[in-house]
């Protein structure tokens with residue numbers, strides 16, 4: 480057995496720091512080269528850097544609990560805590576939940592994510608994407624506000640069953656939600672986000688109660704039918720929590736991912752031109768963007784007991800950051816990993832959707848949305864170009880990455 484060494488400390492590593500926010504990848508590669516794990520005082524977390532160790536942690540939910548998945552990284556103000564305590568009654572159901580509750584709820588949700596439900600959604604996503612793309616005027620356009628923000632919101636809200644007329648209100652409640660649990664919002668921002676979370680939560684409670692009284696043909700009604708068959712196994716509160724959680728998980732992640740995809744493709748012009756010439760490579764290109772620049776370059780766990788990672792000893796109750804973005808460029812797993820190449824045939828081996836019991840339940844939806852968006856852009860605007868020297872305005876947080884603005888010259 481190898482001797483465990485005490486955990487090295489890295490005082491420089493700060494995912495909220497300017498350099499990391501602008502471009503985390505040189506830092507991710509450097510820390511992966513330096514060692515398998517270290518403690519980062521800036522975020523009070525132990526950080527794991529290499530593909531094999533991250534994969535092992537994902538596959539070991541007993542030692543690496545998911546319970547911290549949604550917990551604020553930095554302490555909230557008393558005001559924000561009391562707003563949440565008063566009006567927001569969510570509890571862990573999937574991403575921040577461990578077995579056995581996770582196993583029970585995930586099993587039911589998996590039925591809701593059926594091939595039929597996804598295939599019913601696909602033509603609606605095409606229609607919405609076509610409407611959005613066809614209303615873009617020639618000139619300089621922000622593709623985030625024109626396409627990559629509204630499309631995933633429409634997709635996930637339609638999937639859950641939220642009515643079209645509520646979309647703008649729902650979207651207004653999502654603003655800055657990432658900062659709350661993964662960033663460092665100001666006290667005023669915390670107040671605003673906490674109030675929005677309460678509004679959203681109440682909306683989900685009322686929505687699920689409505690569906691319970693009158694189920695229709697949507698994902699939430701699928702869960703209601705499961706509840707009606709066996710109320711003990713899936714409660715109405717469980718369903719409310721799922722609706723709340725999915726509307727967040729399925730929205731920002733995919734907006735950011737599609738933004739990253741367009742940015743990387745336009746920055747590698749020959750590959751964009753190849754994709755426009757042969758749209759059958761789009762699914763492969765989607766996998767390469769997931770590998771090279773996913774919207775979740777890092778995810779969290781907490782240890783339930785002492786554990787040794789790559790020879791480094793990590794204590795029990797240690798908050799952990801798994802550097803998925805570093806794993807996806809690990810030279811032990813991908814040849815020439817720092818090169819973006821949509822023709823790479825093993826990109827799909829990435830860990831962008833995690834692995835094991837928490838593997839992203841929305842992976843098929845995310846892939847579908849990105850594929851449709853890229854297909855339409857390639858058809859309608861193969862000549863589009865990225866505006867040079869622009870500020871993409873990446874949000875500062877430990878887990879999520881995507882441009883808040885993406886300016887392109889849209890051809891006439």
Ligand code: HEM
Pocket residue numbers: 537545548573574575585635724725728729730732733736773774775778830831832833834836837838839840841842844845
């Ligand atoms: C490109 C977009 C997306 C990325 C990169 C992404 C990434 C991830 C990752 C890394 C995890 C695993 C976390 C872990 O191991 O704890 C995860 C879990 C999850 N994702 Fe996604 N996701 C995306 C889109 C979506 C969409 C569209 C939905 C909803 C329709 C969704 C819903 C979820 C849920 C509910 C979980 C928790 C599953 C569980 O704990 O059993 N995600 N996602």
